[in-house]
Each structure stands twice: as structure tokens, then as C-alpha cells.
Amino acid sequence: MSVQRKHLVKEFNHFITCYVCKGYLIKPTTVTECLHTFCKSCIVQHFEDSNDCPKCGIQVHETNPLEMLRLDNTLEEIIFKLVPGLREKEQQQEIEFWKKNKSKENGEDDGPRNKKPRLDDENEEDGDQDYHRSDPQIAICLDCLRNNGQMGENIVKGLMKKFIRCSTRVTVGTIKKFLSLKLKLPSSYELDVLCNGEIMGKDHTMEFIYMTRWRLRGENAYPMVLEYRPRIDFG
Numbered sequence: 415m416s417v418q419r420k421h422l423v424k425e426f427n428h429f430i431t432c433y434v435c436k437g438y439l440i441k442p443t444t445v446t447e448c449l450h451t452f453c454k455s456c457i458v459q460h461f462e463d464s465n466d467c468p469k470c471g472i473q474v475h476e477t478n479p480l481e482m483l484r485l486d487n488t489l490e491e492i493i494f495k496l497v498p499g500l501r502e503k504e505q506q507q508e509i510e511f512w513k514k515n516k517s518k519e520n521g522e523d524d525g526p527r528n529k530k531p532r533l534d535d536e537n538e539e540d541g542d543q544d545y546h547r548s549d550p551q552i553a554i555c556l557d558c559l560r561n562n563g564q565m566g567e568n569i570v571k572g573l574m575k576k577f578i579r580c581s582t583r584v585t586v587g588t589i590k591k592f593l594s595l596k597l598k599l600p601s602s603y604e605l606d607v608l609c610n611g612e613i614m615g616k617d618h619t620m621e622f623i624y625m626t627r628w629r630l631r632g633e634n635a636y637p638m639v640l641e642y643r644p645r646i647d648f649g
Contacts, residue, residue: 421493423496430493432456433469439493440504442486447474451486458483458626480626481615512550512582549581552620553637556593559608570605570644571597577637582621586614593642604645 432439434456441454450469452460460468461479474482494501558572573596586607594607607614609627620638628638 426496426628428483430489431495434460438497438500439489442489442493443483444486445474445479446482446484448472451489454483455625458622481613506511507629508550512552544624549583550621551579552582552624553641554578554580554589555591557639557641559641570642573597580620582619582624584620585616586618586623587616589640590616590642605642606645608643615639 431437432453433450434452437453437455439451442451443454443457444451445457445467448467448470450467452468457468458480461474465475465477465479466473484512504630554577556573556576556578558570573593578592589607590605593599593607594601594603599605611621612627614623614627623640
């Protein structure tokens with residue numbers, strides 16, 4: 415009768431620890447150019463000063479290495495199963511972070527009963543009633559960016575209520591759908607969403623934009639401002 419061997423977590427440390435901080439991988443993020451994986455916050459911070467992979471030194475991208483990052487949700491689940499209590503610890507730290515940085519001007523609280531418009535509510539029709547319900551929340555201001563003489567600006571108007579509250583995991587693509595619904599735009603109509611004058615990719619999450627694009631900090635950092643406009647066709 416064969417006896418199953420029990421493995422210690424430390425035997426897997428080489429595969430589940432971050433090369434930069436030496437701790438367990440939190441929100442494992444892989445560099446697509448070389449397939450090395452790091453904590454999301456570690457690699458994002460590293461790319462503020464360098465375009466090279468911190469482990470192998472390969473140039474990830476000439477100008478914007480952040481575009482070459484991909485979250486590894488499967489590895490994240492494996493690490494949480496291997497390391498007892500890690501998931502709960504990180505969730506609590508994340509909640510405390512967003513509580514500390516929430517908007518004070520609007521007197522918002524973190525409970526699910528908040529009355530302000532939330533993108534979570536817009537997505538209930540998708541059939542997932544618990545869509546990001548337990549996620550940390552972020553306050554956003556959606557401003558209509560008007561350019562004189564730009565075609566389509568007579569269709570795209572400002573929102574009556576431009577301040578919203580949503581999950582930090584909501585993507586730009588979801589924001590676009592939200593805007594199209596609220597502004598009653600034709601299904602074929604395209605919008606650009608910008609932060610600090612830079613067009614955001616549809617897969618960028620609100621947390622990613624806040625950490626990498628929204629440069630303001632302190633009391634005036636909230637709410638994060640995103641601008642929208644009709645898509646400009648350079649062709």
C-alpha cells in the first residue's frame with residue numbers, strides 16, 4: 415500500500431514568491447514578453463522607473479511596459495489554497511487601504527446599502543446577482559470632454575449625475591457600456607475614455623488606472639476623474 419507524501423508549503427516557495435519583494439505573490443501578474451510573474455504592485459512600481467523585467471533584464475516595451483502585463487487568476491487561487499489565511503489577510507488590507515483613501519467630500523460609506531449610483535447595479539441583468547459585491551469600492555467622476563467642432567459631440571452629453579461608485583475591478587469596457595446606456599447612444603457608437611488625457615484600454619480596471627495613471631494623491635485625489643468623448647477616427 416503506497417503512502418502519500420505530504421508536502422510543505424516551503425517546497426513550493428520558488429514558484430509562489432515574488433522575485434522583487436520575496437513575499438508570496440499577491441495578485442500574480444505575468445510579463446507576457448518573458449513570462450516571469452510578480453506581485454502586481456511590485457511590477458507596476460518597478461515599471462515606473464524601468465522598462466526592463468526585474469528578473470531577466472529583457473526590455474518589455476519601449477515606452478509602455480504596463481501594457482504587457484496580464485493577471486494570473488489561476489495562480490492566485492492556487493497560492494490562496496496553499497497558504498492558509500493569506501486570502502483573508504490581503505482582503506482586509508485592501509479594504510483598509512480603500513477606506514483610508516475614500517472620498518471625504520461626498521461622505522460616502524463602504525456598505526453595500528449606499529444609495530449612490532453603482533455600476534454593480536447596472537450589471538444585475540447579466541444574471542450574476544453577486545457581481546463584485548464584496549470588492550473594495552472607488553468613487554469616480556465621469557466628465558464629458560468637449561472639443562469645439564468635433565463630430566458627434568451633439569450626441570454625447572454630460573451625465574446629470576456624473577459621480578458614481580463602483581468596484582475597483584470594473585473595467586473601462588464596462589464604463590463605456592454604462593455611459594452608452596445612460597446617454598442612450600446607438601449600439602454602433604464608440605466612445606473613448608481618458609484619464610489625465612490618455613486613452614484607456616477597454617480591459618483596464620479602475621484599480622489599475624488609479625494606481626498607474628491617476629497621479630493625484632492626498633485629500634484632492636478623490637474622486638478619480640475619467641473623461642469621455644466620441645471616438646476620434648484617425649484613419
